Amino acid sequence: MLKVRGLTKTFRSRRNTVKAVQGVDFDVAEGELVGFLGPNGAGKSTTLRMLSTLLRPTSGEAVVAGCDLLADPNGVRNRIGYVGQGNGAGAGLRVGEELVMQARLYGMPAAEARSQVTDLLKQFDLEGMDNRTVSTLSGGQRRRLDIVMGIVHRPGLVFLDEPSTALDPQSRSNLWEHIRSLRDRHGTTVFLTTHYLDEVDALCERILVIDDGRIITEGTPDSLKTEVSGDLVTLHTGAPAEAATVIGHLPGAREVTTDATSVRFRVPRGDAAVPVLVRELDRIGAPVEAVSTQRPTLDDVFLTLTGRSLRDAEAGAGDGAEQE
Numbered sequence: 001m002l003k004v005r006g007l008t009k010t011f012r013s014r015r016n017t018v019k020a021v022q023g024v025d026f027d028v029a030e031g032e033l034v035g036f037l038g039p040n041g042a043g044k045s046t047t048l049r050m051l052s053t054l055l056r057p058t059s060g061e062a063v064v065a066g067c068d069l070l071a072d073p074n075g076v077r078n079r080i081g082y083v084g085q086g087n088g089a090g091a092g093l094r095v096g097e098e099l100v101m102q103a104r105l106y107g108m109p110a111a112e113a114r115s116q117v118t119d120l121l122k123q124f125d126l127e128g129m130d131n132r133t134v135s136t137l138s139g140g141q142r143r144r145l146d147i148v149m150g151i152v153h154r155p156g157l158v159f160l161d162e163p164s165t166a167l168d169p170q171s172r173s174n175l176w177e178h179i180r181s182l183r184d185r186h187g188t189t190v191f192l193t194t195h196y197l198d199e200v201d202a203l204c205e206r207i208l209v210i211d212d213g214r215i216i217t218e219g220t221p222d223s224l225k226t227e228v229s230g231d232l233v234t235l236h237t238g239a240p241a242e243a244a245t246v247i248g249h250l251p252g253a254r255e256v257t258t259d260a261t262s263v264r265f266r267v268p269r270g271d272a273a274v275p276v277l278v279r280e281l282d283r284i285g286a287p288v289e290a291v292s293t294q295r296p297t298l299d300d301v302f303l304t305l306t307g308r309s310l311r312d313a314e315a316g317a318g319d320g321a322e323q324e
């Protein structure tokens, strides 16, 4: 559904050059729900805007929903939905009229457009809101309306830029349900950007992590936690030095540290390693008194890969923005 190769965007002005996206390569299969995770300023929106034809790449190529991005941007536009960070629907318009107009712009016959809008409003918990003025909707309702606007023409692929920003926790999990149903009920491929770790954990089957315009890793949230960071195990024993020697020989064990009463280390799967260790330490006379295993977060993954926490990276991100 998406094949991206060497995609690059450099913003130049008289005073400044910003390498916003520096040659990204990735593929997304039909029906996948993929998250594009990275701190503020990492290049997420710029990538999305290029792939949805809103911004011309400096170099690189992509096939988006079966159409060549550079040779056939109209074909791309007709086959995708794009939901940006700002509100898509005009504040003073009525919900139903706005949506029907949007569907008609894509060439949908009037009767089909009306029935499509009625169905989608129902699916997105906006039933009976046809005659409401957009500005009277709550934040969550408005965000759901934005998504309906982006999919009213039944695209096979939808891009969502920071879908749950500024929503309260309840509206966010409600929105996630709707995003999931988009894929589950309609088979729509969903590619979303976010800097919320809980959002990708809860919603995305696969993530691409971007930092400073480059993709630094990709995988399922679980595989990245296992492969990149591993579980953090803390083990209390009367003989930590001896225990540390045994742990040092455990496949995949790393970052082994000790203090007077405990050993801490990382290992790909703590649940598999701990029973083996307990037996072995018992055998050598360093019995385990207590043990705790902590699954890593996606922030730990980011920290392992970049040496920075995703949250620190966000706090430190200057905008540095110049006009194109």
Ligand SMILES: Nc1ncnc2c1ncn2[C@@H]1O[C@H](COP(=O)(O)OP(=O)(O)OP(=O)(O)O)[C@@H](O)[C@H]1O
Pocket (backbone or CB within 6 Å): 011, 018, 019, 020, 038, 039, 040, 041, 042, 043, 044, 045, 046, 047, 195, 318, 319, 320, 321, 322, 323, 324
């Ligand atoms: N029109 C522009 N002119 C110059 N620089 C830009 C422009 N748009 C974006 N940038 C810069 O490109 C870099 C990437 O920005 P982008 O908006 O793609 O990041 P992001 O990962 O989407 O961040 P956020 O989560 O804050 O939306 C940033 O340094 C940004 O300041």
